[in-house]
Amino acid sequence: MDKIDGVCESSGGDFVDLEMPLIRPERRSWSMEMVDMRIKNAIRTLCAAAMLALFGVVGTTGTASAAASTVYYVEFHGAQGKLDTNPGNGYESWIWAWNPNDYDMYIEWQYYGASGDKPSDYLHISPYGGTTGGNDTEDIWRIRLCYTSYDLQGYSHKYCSSWT
Structure with missing residues (x-):
């Protein structure tokens, strides 16, 4: 019998596959210790990145704390409103809805007042x-959203969110 690429030819002319064991590299099994270690390393990496981002933001805005902006949001019946008390564009306030x-x-x-x-x-x-929306030259201290509804007699009723 002649061996040709893992196949043998029998005397009858038929080809027969040889059963050759496949050689595979050793496969690692994932133990819980390895999973825990990888999760801990991922958490450490994320924490380090978050700390760098936090210190980077604090470092850049810490010098401009006197010009810090306060932003207020309001939502009412699906509508949204926003007030920025120091928009940084030369105006005192900015609103949007x-x-x-x-x-x-x-x-x-x-x-104010x-x-x-x-x-x-x-x-x-x-x-x-x-x-x-728009800018205002005066300081705005609070906002709210409102709508007016009319009853069957034609009287109007005003409904508003709370002041922010």
Whole structure:
């Protein structure tokens, strides 16, 4: 019998496969200790990256703490509003609002020194994804979102979120 690439030819002319064991590299099994060690290493790496990011942010903003901005958010009936008390663009305040509803809404605000529930001013927010916003030369200290509903007798009723 002649051996040809792992196949033998018998005297009858038939070819017969030889059963040759496959030689494979040793396979490592994952023990729980290895898994725990890899998880711990991943956590250490993430913590180190987070600390670097934190110290990098603190280091860059620490010198500008006097100009730190306070941002307030409000959400009411799906609409969203935002107030930035120091936008860094030369204005005292910046407001923005978005309305996904099928009815008009308003973003109202009060300037510092205002009291009670009466807004100092407001902006209309169109329905169906309307947005509005702008800068203000005065300091705004709080915002809220409102809408007006009408009953069957035609009387209007104003509904508002809490002040931020």
